[in-house]
Amino acid sequence: MEVYNDININQLKSADTSYPILTLLANRWSPRMFADKAVMRRELMALLEAARWAASSSNEQPWRFVYAFRGSHAYEKIFSCLSKFNQKWVRNAPILMITAIKEQFNSGKANYHALHDLGLAAGNMAVQAQSMGIALHHMAGVDWKKAQELLGVPDGFHVATAIAVGYYGGDPSALPDDLEETELTKRDRKPLEEIAIEGAWW
Numbered sequence: 001m002e003v004y005n006d007i008n009i010n011q012l013k014s015a016d017t018s019y020p021i022l023t024l025l026a027n028r029w030s031p032r033m034f035a036d037k038a039v040m041r042r043e044l045m046a047l048l049e050a051a052r053w054a055a056s057s058s059n060e061q062p063w064r065f066v067y068a069f070r071g072s073h074a075y076e077k078i079f080s081c082l083s084k085f086n087q088k089w090v091r092n093a094p095i096l097m098i099t100a101i102k103e104q105f106n107s108g109k110a111n112y113h114a115l116h117d118l119g120l121a122a123g124n125m126a127v128q129a130q131s132m133g134i135a136l137h138h139m140a141g142v143d144w145k146k147a148q149e150l151l152g153v154p155d156g157f158h159v160a161t162a163i164a165v166g167y168y169g170g171d172p173s174a175l176p177d178d179l180e181e182t183e184l185t186k187r188d189r190k191p192l193e194e195i196a197i198e199g200a201w202w
């Protein structure tokens with residue numbers, strides 16, 4: 001495997017966009033290897049603050065984040081809820097989080113947009129993180145039932161994802177071979193015409 005330095009990896013991962021977009025967005029990617037550098041509590045709080053200011057249906061703010069720093073008992077609990085696949089790489093992340101949504105509006109009606117709003121909050125967090133040289137890696141590979149139980153998630157809330165947080169700049173060669181290869185593969189996307197439809201869908 002060719003050896004890349006941080007700058008080359010970030011260049012390789014930068015999006016080839018069909019139209020110019022914010023550099024922050026083009027350069028965001030989801031590493032599985034993070035730099036050997038702690039993310040400070042105040043830095044994490046800036047990420048959570050960015051999430052806090054996302055838009056949400058009826059300003060309900062249905063998102064919740066349970067976070068833990070590496071070395072803590074809580075980190076091990078979150079780790080134990082992740083899929084075998086995610087456990088292969090995630091331990092080098094200085095912070096792990098579980099995200100959850102509140103399933104109903106305060107009125108008691110089902111909030112069908114709660115996941116949407118959590119996504120907006122996670123997007124805010126990703127942009128804030130990018131501006132600080134910090135990367136997020138979202139994970140659907142979570143045993144949500146175990147997480148509900150182990151982390152004391154109350155009734156009415158549903159675990160959605162996990163997020164690994166750390167600085168960009170990890171050494172991909174420390175990953176298992178298959179993951180090292182993905183780490184060094186260019187990002188790609190469906191063409192814009194496939195996802196953006198003018199007028200009506202026919």
Ligand SMILES: Cc1cc2nc3c(=O)[nH]c(=O)nc-3n(C[C@H](O)[C@H](O)[C@H](O)COP(=O)(O)O)c2cc1C
Pocket residue numbers: 028029030031086137138139140141142161187
């Ligand atoms: C909701 C969500 C769930 C994901 N679940 C996982 C996961 O369980 N494990 C993993 O390694 N990556 C996971 N990813 C990362 C995606 O594979 C990644 O975002 C996608 O391949 C695009 O790559 P990029 O973020 O570098 O552009 C997830 C991403 C999102 C948004």
